[in-house]
Amino acid sequence: MLSAHCYGCHSTAVTQNGGLDLEDFNSLKQYIINDFRGDGIYGSKLYHCMLHAANALPMPPDYKLDSCDLNKMHTWLREGAKNN
Ligand code: HEC
Structure with missing residues (x-):
């Protein structure tokens, strides 16, 4: 879901020159x-x-x-946001 909706602006390739990289689990975790x-x-x-x-x-x-996507995200967060 993140790759479909977020990596267009927040992937490692796109954010090389700064910006939020959500593909990097450590920076995702901060949020x-x-x-x-x-x-x-x-x-x-x-x-x-x-x-x-x-x-x-x-x-x-x-x-x-x-x-549907928001529910998926909510479930994932509630389960402890595992790196999976
Ligand atoms: C069209 C481009 C674009 C898309 C798509 C996009 N973002 Fe962003 N996002 C930005 C910009 C620009 C900023 C502000 C600058 C930055 O931090 O890179 C930002 C900032 C953020 C921030 C930091 C907010 C803050 O207050 O510090 C978060 C968290 C975030 N985005 C999450 C997401 C998530 C999750 C998705 C997918 C559901 C997403 N973004 C999709 C462009 C986008």
Whole structure:
């Protein structure tokens, strides 16, 4: 899902000259930690961006993921965001 919707702007190849590389699990991980507050609830910044929540940069910028993709992401985060 990340490769379909995010790597277009956040892959190792694209971000060589700076920018956020989500293909790199360590940099992805920084955005998964549940310390971000948006819409009145704490959660991961990554997920808030995907929800287009208040206070977060909407990602992807030009459209919103469908609820199926968002559910998948939510499940993956709840299971501890394993590197799989
Ligand atoms: C059309 C290009 C584009 C796409 C597609 C895109 N992003 Fe971004 N994203 C950006 C830009 C530009 C920034 C701001 C500069 C940067 O950090 O690279 C950004 C920043 C971010 C940030 C940092 C937000 C912050 O406040 O620090 C996160 C997290 C993020 N994107 C996640 C995602 C996720 C997850 C996806 C896929 C669901 C995605 N992006 C898809 C262009 C994109």
